[in-house]
Amino acid sequence: MQNTIHTLKKGEKAIIKDFDIELIPLKLLEMGCLPGNLVELLQIAPFGDPLYLDINGSHVAIRVETAREIEVELIKNNL
Amino acid sequence: MSIQNINVALIGNPNTGKTSVFNQLTGLNQQVGNYPGITVEKKIGFCKLPHNIKANILDLPGTYSLNASSMDESVVIELLLNKNDKLYPDVAVVVTDVENLKRNLLIYTQIKDLEIPTILVINMSDRMESKGITLDIPYLEEKLKTKIALVSSRKGHGIEELKELIVSYKTIPHEPCMNASVIDEEYFQKLQHAFPNQLLYKLWLVITQDVNFLNLDRNEIRSTFTKSHSELKRLQQKETIKRYQFINDVLKEGLKVDASMAKDFRAQLDRVLTHKVWGYVIFLAILFLIFQSIFSWSTIPMDFIDSTFASLSSWVAQELPSGILTDLLSQGIVPGIGGVIIFIPQIAFLFLFISILEESGYMSRVVFLMDKIMRKFGLSGKSVVPLISGTACAIPAIMATRNIENWKERLITILVTPFTTCSARLPVYTIIISLVIPDERLFGFLNVQGLALMLLYLLGFGTAILSAYILNKILKISAKTYFVVEMPSYKLPLFKNVAINVVEKTKAFVVGAGKIILAISVILWFLASYGPGRDFNEAEEIVKERFVNTPLDETEFENEVASQKLENSYIGIMGKAIEPAISPLGYDWKIGIAIISSFAAREVFVGTLATIYSVGDSDNEATIKTKMQNEINPETGQKIFNFASGISLLLFYAFAMQCASTLAITKKETNSWKWPAMQLFLMSGLAYFVALFAYQLLK
Numbered sequence: 001m002q003n004t005i006h007t008l009k010k011g012e013k014a015i016i017k018d019f020d021i022e023l024i025p026l027k028l029l030e031m032g033c034l035p036g037n038l039v040e041l042l043q044i045a046p047f048g049d050p051l052y053l054d055i056n057g058s059h060v061a062i063r064v065e066t067a068r069e070i071e072v073e074l075i076k077n078n079l
Numbered sequence: 080m081s082i083q084n085i086n087v088a089l090i091g092n093p094n095t096g097k098t099s100v101f102n103q104l105t106g107l108n109q110q111v112g113n114y115p116g117i118t119v120e121k122k123i124g125f126c127k128l129p130h131n132i133k134a135n136i137l138d139l140p141g142t143y144s145l146n147a148s149s150m151d152e153s154v155v156i157e158l159l160l161n162k163n164d165k166l167y168p169d170v171a172v173v174v175t176d177v178e179n180l181k182r183n184l185l186i187y188t189q190i191k192d193l194e195i196p197t198i199l200v201i202n203m204s205d206r207m208e209s210k211g212i213t214l215d216i217p218y219l220e221e222k223l224k225t226k227i228a229l230v231s232s233r234k235g236h237g238i239e240e241l242k243e244l245i246v247s248y249k250t251i252p253h254e255p256c257m258n259a260s261v262i263d264e265e266y267f268q269k270l271q272h273a274f275p276n277q278l279l280y281k282l283w284l285v286i287t288q289d290v291n292f293l294n295l296d297r298n299e300i301r302s303t304f305t306k307s308h309s310e311l312k313r314l315q316q317k318e319t320i321k322r323y324q325f326i327n328d329v330l331k332e333g334l335k336v337d338a339s340m341a342k343d344f345r346a347q348l349d350r351v352l353t354h355k356v357w358g359y360v361i362f363l364a365i366l367f368l369i370f371q372s373i374f375s376w377s378t379i380p381m382d383f384i385d386s387t388f389a390s391l392s393s394w395v396a397q398e399l400p401s402g403i404l405t406d407l408l409s410q411g412i413v414p415g416i417g418g419v420i421i422f423i424p425q426i427a428f429l430f431l432f433i434s435i436l437e438e439s440g441y442m443s444r445v446v447f448l449m450d451k452i453m454r455k456f457g458l459s460g461k462s463v464v465p466l467i468s469g470t471a472c473a474i475p476a477i478m479a480t481r482n483i484e485n486w487k488e489r490l491i492t493i494l495v496t497p498f499t500t501c502s503a504r505l506p507v508y509t510i511i512i513s514l515v516i517p518d519e520r521l522f523g524f525l526n527v528q529g530l531a532l533m534l535l536y537l538l539g540f541g542t543a544i545l546s547a548y549i550l551n552k553i554l555k556i557s558a559k560t561y562f563v564v565e566m567p568s569y570k571l572p573l574f575k576n577v578a579i580n581v582v583e584k585t586k587a588f589v590v591g592a593g594k595i596i597l598a599i600s601v602i603l604w605f606l607a608s609y610g611p612g613r614d615f616n617e618a619e620e621i622v623k624e625r626f627v628n629t630p631l632d633e634t635e636f637e638n639e640v641a642s643q644k645l646e647n648s649y650i651g652i653m654g655k656a657i658e659p660a661i662s663p664l665g666y667d668w669k670i671g672i673a674i675i676s677s678f679a680a681r682e683v684f685v686g687t688l689a690t691i692y693s694v695g696d697s698d699n700e701a702t703i704k705t706k707m708q709n710e711i712n713p714e715t716g717q718k719i720f721n722f723a724s725g726i727s728l729l730l731f732y733a734f735a736m737q738c739a740s741t742l743a744i745t746k747k748e749t750n751s752w753k754w755p756a757m758q759l760f761l762m763s764g765l766a767y768f769v770a771l772f773a774y775q776l777l778k
Contacts, residue, residue: 021309021312021313021316022309022312024561025484025561025563026144026146026312026315026316026319027143027484027563028561028563029315029316029319030143030144030146030182030185030319031143031182031563031565032181032182032323034316034319034320034323035320042346042349043349043350043353043447045353045447045448045450045451046353046354046355046358046359046448046451047451047452048451049450049451050447050450050451050460050562050564052349052353052447052566056181056182056323057179057181057182058179058181058182058565059345059565059566059567059568060563060564060565060566061443061446061447061450061562061563061564061566062561062562062563062564063450063561063562066561066562066563
């Protein structure tokens with residue numbers, strides 16, 4: 001299964017790969033949610049939604065339904 | 080040497096301290112108004128600069144880019160595209176936060192493309208050391224083609240340097256710092272070819288944005304250069320990527336962060352404040368603290384205001400020569416103004432807390448914490464802010480719904496916000512509770528009257544949430560749902576910002592409500608002091624005839640005359656006419672008048688009763704209260720304000736839509752009469768039936 005921001009665990013970092021531009025608000029792009037940028041899942045709200053992210057240095061919260069549309073590639077922790 | 084006026088526009092992302100910079104530049108020298116036709120707040124301040132230059136500084140709404148997704152943002156674009164606007168800036172000042180420079184520079188590169196001389200303010204420079212940030216200012220100035228002012232609006236550093244830069248605005252470069260048109264060269268070349276006299280970026284904005292642009296025939300552009308929605312969005316994405324590439328390249332050299340130096344409490348604080356248990360506990364504790372302090376702290380100044388106006392009223396009545404004008408002053412205008420002024424302490428406290436919560440960054444955490452729960456009711460986490468500020472006043476609360484991106488969630492929030500207990504209901508609740516609820520303690524410590532008041536607040540919230548749930552099921556609106564909230568870093572609120580905010584909001588409320596209350600109390604006084612026919616005009620004779628066999632002393636006689644007059648005054652006749660409709664609710668015609676007049680604004684209720692329950696007496700609240708207590712229903716012999724009618728009144732005021740200003744703002748924000756009409760009829764209908772049931776059940 002393809003990884004999305006939704007499948008990240010708390011504290012995991014990933015690189016944004018791709019998304020359907022129609023489903024992602026322009027405002028999120030402007031906040032730095034663009035392919036190639038780094039995203040880290042900082043907090044998950046109680047009841048599992050929304051998600052609190054660090055995208056490219058910007059701190060933003062988005063809902064799971066949006067997070068599900070953003071494909072990412074997990075960065076493995078330095079082992 | 081003559082004084083030269085220049086226009087300066089402050090532009091920037093939200094949470095960059097733009098308003099602090101504005102406050103530092105202008106002090107209290109500001110004017111708040113609205114942009115014509117819309118309710119976006121327009122803040123202009125004035126600042127004297129060296130060399131006899133006076134700057135009009137315009138604080139534009141915070142925006143992340145020039146791609147407008149809300150009314151607030153359209154204002155920015157419309158101003159920057161229209162050279163004929165009398166506020167069109169001679170120089171733009173883009174404010175950025177040193178910790179978020181990358182994202183904050185996006186809008187900067189867009190402004191530069193408009194070829195306006197642009198100064199870059201890098202704010203919060205006091206945090207650089209603790210974050211391990213160093214900047215290469217000359218390098219940044221060269222690459223970004225600008226002059227940079229390193230500012231700490233918190234500490235007041237760098238403001239003088241900024242003023243110097245504004246003065247020398249003619250030397251500030253105005254050419255773009257990058258070329259974004261490479262994203263689709265062929266397309267942009269054609270566009271430029273067709274409109275050789277226009278700036279390319281302006282043309283691009285006209286194509287992508289829904290803004291009025293006077294000088295160009297937009298249909299012409301659109302028909303030749305139109306693209307499908309998704310093609311446009313793809314190009315906008317490319318544009319954004321291009322701009323970020325440029326910014327990344329510049330910052331790679333110009334900004335160094337030593338992560339080992341960075342100390343950050345954000346993560347720790349977030350862990351506690353958004354914790355699945357502690358987060359809610361803290362939020363509830365804060366709400367509890369707010370309401371407690373509003374009620375206990377504000378009673379002291381409120382009592383003072385109350386007694387001051389009562390004595391002012393009687394002073395006017397005694398000292399001025401008696402006559403119509405003095406009556407109008409002592410019975411109409413002074414109590415009317417007192418009825419507005421008395422709200423100031425509570426409103427100021429509410430705005431104080433709300434602006435502290437917003438300034439500190441905590442409000443975003445509440446949004447994050449509540450979103451999932453609120454969504455079950457068709458609301459958004461962002462609805463929490465309007466619902467909380469609705470306890471001060473529904474008008475700013477409805478304006479605060481603008482940042483809810485989803486139209487359905489926003490509409491539902493607008494529709495249900497007036498159910499929250501606004502401060503205008505408070506004087507009504509206070510006086511009725513003190514009349515019909517015993518002043519006792521439950522279990523030795525719970526004040527029953529206080530408990531009743533709290534229940535009314537909970538009732539307001541509960542009804543708001545419940546009706547949101549119902550509206551969510553009924554309204555068939557499919558709106559694109561998305562939700563993006565910036566989580567700003569925590570900051571200690573700045574005293575100056577909070578104070579200016581509190582003063583401004585309170586002033587706006589008092590002036591706005593004051594005008595209505597004043598007008599209504601003058602009209603009421605007039606209607607209660609005059610009447611048609613013999614019953615009114617020969618009241619003395621009629622009373623004399625009626626009491627021909629019972630001796631009356633002078634005061635008793637005067638009271639009888641006064642009540643004979645009131646019953647037959649214009650207002651008495653109107654009240655009698657509606658009595659059949661409201662007597663099943665337990666009200667007499669005097670309460671009816673108070674209810675009718677409070678359809679303009681609820682807070683008029685107490686003032687109306689004050690005016691009605693005697694024209695001719697000094698009226699501080701204690702005497703109104705005694706008078707209300709002594710009112711007897713002539714048919715039943717019961718007190719007018721008894722437990723049943725009191726509860727019925729409380730419930731009526733909890734639900735009824737009695738605020739002309741709220742209806743007006745709903746019309747403005749929804750751009751349709753349908754929704755305010757729905758609020759008016761559904762809420763007031765609900766109020767009528769609930770009050771009816773309550774009275775019939777309890778009587």
